Amino acid sequence: MNPYNAPAQSRPWWKSTQAVLGILALVALLGAFSFALGFLVMIAAMVAVWVLPPWRWFARLGATVGALVLLTVGAGLGGQLDDNGTKSAHAGGASGESAQASPTASKKSQPAIAVDYVGQQLDEAEKQARSAGYTAAHHDAADNNRVIVLRSGWTVCFQKADTAAKTIDFAAVKSAEPCPRKDGGPLPWPKMPDVVGATYNKAVEDLKQAGIDLDRVTLDDVYLDIDTPTAEEAAEDGDEWRVCFQSPDEGTKVDSVTTVRLDLGQWTDADVVQDCPSAKDTTYKIPANDPDYDNDDNGTTGGGSNEGGSSSSSGGSTGGGTSVGTVHPGSFCSPRGATGVTKAGTPMVCGPGSDGRNRWRSA
Structure with a gap:
């Protein structure tokens, strides 16, 4: 048989020009949906162009460039479709909201106003805020x-x-x-007013007005023989008690x-x-x-006269029976043995105390 007259053998379909062109078209199609997948198919198409069909080199080069162009076009079309879809979704959502808008729906869509926790302890305010679904923070x-802390x-x-x-952020x-x-x-700390010389009642008013x-x-007393009153006792006789000294001085911040x-x-x-005395705890009212008090009437030291006018002694001291x-x-x-009464009328007598000094004791 003459080899020149023999019929040409047919090539497999997957090596044909039609198959390679189909792969190139697939690059554009897949690139429109997924750039990564389209890129992989483009690589496969380039390999197929240079291996499978019996094309000349310039045809293969043109097909390679065409694969790149097809991938770019496909990706661009896919992005355009995504943008249009997004715009459509936004438009549909806006129109849907407009269609469903009503006074009742608008009220329901408004966010709830946070509860006012001002004035509460910080730990309790944060606890309630978290219970209401808030994330709480705090600062000075x-x-x-x-x-x-x-x-x-x-x-x-x-x-x-x-x-x-x-x-919600709390400032505390x-x-x-x-x-x-x-x-x-x-911090707006109050300042100490000048209350020296004022009665206790007036001093209390001034302190309140200053925000203290x-x-x-x-409270403290200024005489050696006067007990310090309680706030209740001072308030009861508020016009009899006078402020002799104060601390801190006028104008000092009271923090x-x-x-x-x-x-x-x-x-x-x-x-x-x-x-008022010139200094605190230096004199007796x-x-x-005063243990050193001199009674010039009877010419004795620390002495006193009883009701009958005669002097008497108790434990070596004169002045028994003196009423003060x-x-x-x-x-x-x-002196020791002197008598007196409390404001409540309880009889008292002057005698040695636990410290050895004469103090008023119950008779």
Whole structure:
């Protein structure tokens, strides 16, 4: 058989030009849906172009460039479709919301207003906020930028809530401190007024007006023979007790660690001396209570006269039977054996106390 006259053998279909062109078309199609998948098919198409069909080199080069172009076109078409779909979805959502909009629906869509926790303890406020679905944070409301450790000892002054994000930030100060005028401002501590010379009742009014808590005020007496009254006792006879000395001085800031002290003296219109002593704990309101008191009437030291006019002694001291009027239990007294009564009318006698010094004791 003449080989030149023999019929040409047919090539397999997957090596044909039609198969390679189909792979190239597949690049554009798959690239429109997935760039990564289209890129893999493009690589396969390039290999097929250079291996399978009996093309010339420039045809193979053109097909390679065409595969790149087809992938780019396919990816672009896919992106365009995605953009259109997104716009359509937004448009549909907007139109749907407009179609369903109503006064009732608008009210329901508004976020709930956060509860006002100002004035509560910080730990309790955070607990309630978390129960309402909020994420709570906190910071120092003053300009000191202090670290909050024990939240139960702090009080909420300000709050800032984001109802959409469900977050709330508390600004707090220590429970004994006043809130600043704004978040991050200085603490407005009250200043000590001048109450020296005022009656106890007037001093209390001035302290209240200055913003000072009366629970932080301590009282003391100025005479050696007068007991310190309680706040209730001083208030009961508020016009008889006078402020002789004060601490701190006028104009001093009264912060959470400042102790306010009022040193009181007591007198009425019937008292001979109606003035404060020059210094605290240096004199006796009743001179006869001074252990060194001299009674010039009978010419004896520490002596006194009884009701019959004769002097007497008790335990080596003169002055038994002397009556000095109203006295305070436990105060120093003189002479030994002198008598008196308390404001309640209880009889008292001057005698040695546990420290060996003469003090007023129950008769």
